[in-house]
Amino acid sequence: MVNCVHKFGGSSLSSSERYQSVAKIIIGHTQPGDCVVVSAAGKTTDTLVSLWQSYQQQDTQAVADILLQLNNHQSDLIEQLLQADLKRSALKTLLEELNIIASLAQSEQLKEAQLLAHGELWSARLLAAYLQQLNVHACAHDARLLFTLNDGELRHAQNKLQCNSVIDANKVNVVTGFIAANTLGDTVTLGRNGSDYSAALLASYCDAKQVCIWTDTQGVFSTDPRKVKKAIKYAKVCRTQANLLARLGNPVLHAKTLSPLKNTNIKLAVRSSFDVQASPTHIVKEGLAKKKRFITTLQNVDLLTVEGLSEGEVASVSQLIQHSLHHFNHNGEVYLVVPAAQTYQVINYFAGRANISESNLNGCAVVAPEQVIGTLKLQALEVLAEQTIKPRFVHQDNGYVLLLTDQFIDSDVQSTLHDKLVNKGQEIAIIVAGLGNVGGVFIHQLADQFERLSGDFSIKLVALVRSQEMLFNPSGVNPQTWEKQWQLEAKKYQSNDLLNAINELDYEHKVVIDITASEQFSQLYTDFVQSDCHLISANKYAGTAPTLWYQTLRNNLAERNLHWRYNTSVGAGLPINFALADLQNSGDKITRIEGVFSGTLSWLCSKYDGSVAFSELVLEAQKMGFTEPDPREDLSGRDMQRKLLILARELGVDLELDDISLSALMPVELAKGSWDDFIGKKTQLDAFIEEHAAAAQAKNAVLRYTGLLEITCDKVIAKVGITYVPNGDALANLTPGDNIFVINSKWYSDNALVIQGPGAGSEVTAAGVHSDLYWLVQNLK
Ligand SMILES: Nc1ncnc2c1ncn2[C@@H]1O[C@H](COP(=O)(O)OP(=O)(O)O)[C@@H](O)[C@H]1O
Numbered sequence: 001m002v003n004c005v006h007k008f009g010g011s012s013l014s015s016s017e018r019y020q021s022v023a024k025i026i027i028g029h030t031q032p033g034d035c036v037v038v039s040a041a042g043k044t045t046d047t048l049v050s051l052w053q054s055y056q057q058q059d060t061q062a063v064a065d066i067l068l069q070l071n072n073h074q075s076d077l078i079e080q081l082l083q084a085d086l087k088r089s090a091l092k093t094l095l096e097e098l099n100i101i102a103s104l105a106q107s108e109q110l111k112e113a114q115l116l117a118h119g120e121l122w123s124a125r126l127l128a129a130y131l132q133q134l135n136v137h138a139c140a141h142d143a144r145l146l147f148t149l150n151d152g153e154l155r156h157a158q159n160k161l162q163c164n165s166v167i168d169a170n171k172v173n174v175v176t177g178f179i180a181a182n183t184l185g186d187t188v189t190l191g192r193n194g195s196d197y198s199a200a201l202l203a204s205y206c207d208a209k210q211v212c213i214w215t216d217t218q219g220v221f222s223t224d225p226r227k228v229k230k231a232i233k234y235a236k237v238c239r240t241q242a243n244l245l246a247r248l249g250n251p252v253l254h255a256k257t258l259s260p261l262k263n264t265n266i267k268l269a270v271r272s273s274f275d276v277q278a279s280p281t282h283i284v285k286e287g288l289a290k291k292k293r294f295i296t297t298l299q300n301v302d303l304l305t306v307e308g309l310s311e312g313e314v315a316s317v318s319q320l321i322q323h324s325l326h327h328f329n330h331n332g333e334v335y336l337v338v339p340a341a342q343t344y345q346v347i348n349y350f351a352g353r354a355n356i357s358e359s360n361l362n363g364c365a366v367v368a369p370e371q372v373i374g375t376l377k378l379q380a381l382e383v384l385a386e387q388t389i390k391p392r393f394v395h396q397d398n399g400y401v402l403l404l405t406d407q408f409i410d411s412d413v414q415s416t417l418h419d420k421l422v423n424k425g426q427e428i429a430i431i432v433a434g435l436g437n438v439g440g441v442f443i444h445q446l447a448d449q450f451e452r453l454s455g456d457f458s459i460k461l462v463a464l465v466r467s468q469e470m471l472f473n474p475s476g477v478n479p480q481t482w483e484k485q486w487q488l489e490a491k492k493y494q495s496n497d498l499l500n501a502i503n504e505l506d507y508e509h510k511v512v513i514d515i516t517a518s519e520q521f522s523q524l525y526t527d528f529v530q531s532d533c534h535l536i537s538a539n540k541y542a543g544t545a546p547t548l549w550y551q552t553l554r555n556n557l558a559e560r561n562l563h564w565r566y567n568t569s570v571g572a573g574l575p576i577n578f579a580l581a582d583l584q585n586s587g588d589k590i591t592r593i594e595g596v597f598s599g600t601l602s603w604l605c606s607k608y609d610g611s612v613a614f615s616e617l618v619l620e621a622q623k624m625g626f627t628e629p630d631p632r633e634d635l636s637g638r639d640m641q642r643k644l645l646i647l648a649r650e651l652g653v654d655l656e657l658d659d660i661s662l663s664a665l666m667p668v669e670l671a672k673g674s675w676d677d678f679i680g681k682k683t684q685l686d687a688f689i690e691e692h693a694a695a696a697q698a699k700n701a702v703l704r705y706t707g708l709l710e711i712t713c714d715k716v717i718a719k720v721g722i723t724y725v726p727n728g729d730a731l732a733n734l735t736p737g738d739n740i741f742v743i744n745s746k747w748y749s750d751n752a753l754v755i756q757g758p759g760a761g762s763e764v765t766a767a768g769v770h771s772d773l774y775w776l777v778q779n780l781k
């Protein structure tokens, strides 16, 4: 039984390393009986097309050169992937085939489709052989034995029988994309990019459950992500919009891909063979995804008017020129958008019924929900006018507007169009984890924040998450009445339930806001990023995780163009990370940061004057909610050690947590045992502090718990611990509970930049999280 038909396009097979990655994906994602449809490796079809053109122009030298080029490319792949007999046999067959092409060219008997078919045949054979070499039961199939067309129409019943008898239920079936045969057994092709269509056909003939198109982007984006950095990846795109995009010439899916799936429940996903962890885009039935906004570009096309054009003719002429064609009615005329290189063939096909209306056009199409198309058309015209691009032809239709221009729409113009037409008006889903003091205040402030940001985005709170229970509502939870809703609807959950629910969200942007202090929750960050979530954390664990994990997370974020803000993980609402980033972005070089980064330790040290025992102050702080539940977390200095690491990494210094030397604000032996044990030994703590306070006083100084990061050209000093701060120093005159950051840099060398203020507290921390959210939203615009 075929569970899934996978399709790997040319971009996924462009080198031997890519074949190796594809084989790994196949091993990890297929079961016996599954099919793998492959396209020609890299740009092989383009090379074969130029061979065909040279042959037609009778340029024998060019034909020979291209044959050599093909030979080099294919034999390199074979040499790099296969061994022993498999290699010898593959090289022998390749040489024989190239010789046959050469002699057919010489005797003027070359046929176009038969020639183009070689790209896919080579890929399927090579991949199947490579899989066999890896001990995977795999076989190669030539799709000309599976798909037959009669007069351009697929013979579905016969093909279904053929597929079901040929596809081997015990093997991975590697099938050539793009090609088929006619009833005479001659090769025909399914049009450029046609392997997507082959995969969908095969899935429908074999009753597969799903089709997975593996490509070089992570799915379907709002516009070409290679050209526009802020392109948005969509989790779900409905079939009509995917189809429309394809008809307008967008390469991410072939125009006919969806037709075999029309009356079936076969699922279709587009995902990256370069980044297997990234979540796919699902192409879903009408009504299962909201309509999205897209911009797709067109290059070098002609606009033809055709008299009495029928659907059948569009299909045949598309087949003839190997390209899907878009047609529409405009002011009573029927127009066809034709790639300029094929105009001549199309005009000939229509034998006097087609005329060129406009030639040498470029442009773009905006695909969007019907109700906004009119507005987007005006905005697009405005953007083009600002760029002095004057459209020569504008056509507004169901769900799209086509703007054909003289000038080429380069990636700058495409980005501006995207910023103005697509980025605004999107929906942002917010997932808040941690509903304690800070979380509670943050949520209550959300309603106002939504209103403030509503000019650009519609923001919805979709989930509230605690360690055991969550409330998930994709259409939004009211931040003013969430507690009531929580009582009624919160449910127990496992991490996977949360991740699946996030994956299902049909929002353009998703943000996980972590206001927990949970290490376990921070470990889900990699999964959130794979599900395309931005991150905002007050939690310190991810920022201080081992470098390998931390760096992988950062790389994944960067690859997906996602943001991670964590300003409140150090100094609560104080703008310390903003300041550091700003200084560095403006060319400054930070050399030293010293300070008190713990509100708890600041309060304890500043309050302590010997009149009340230190342990009493600890208990008082605990009662007021200033400390961690077990105040030894604070006294150990670990919390400040984490904050110093976050600051160090912010400055590009590569450190692990344990590279920061640490001495605790308590005797080491008190760290062990229960809280009651600790209280039983509190006199040891008091004696320890008294001793340090006396030593400080003897030096005309006060006892403080500080962190220090010093960066010189040859070394980094990073430590947290007890310091004796001279009276009069900024660190000595601290208001109890305040944090202070004393920053020295190239610009602030003698006279330090000082940031000081409350470093803890629900209001300021929640405000800091809002400031991160505001920053994020501004950057999504
Ligand atoms: N909206 C879009 N979403 C994703 N990719 C797009 C989009 N528009 C254009 N592209 C381009 O489509 C390319 C994928 O199509 P193609 O090269 O035909 O892939 P394959 O070789 O896998 O069949 C991407 O590399 C990307 O540059």
Ligand SMILES: N[C@@H](CC(=O)OP(=O)(O)O)C(=O)O
Pocket (backbone or CB within 6 Å): 008, 009, 010, 011, 039, 040, 045, 046, 119, 177, 178, 191, 192, 193, 194, 195, 196
């Ligand atoms: N190789 C064919 C068919 C195809 O679908 O290719 P790709 O999957 O690389 O778009 C082409 O280049 O048109």
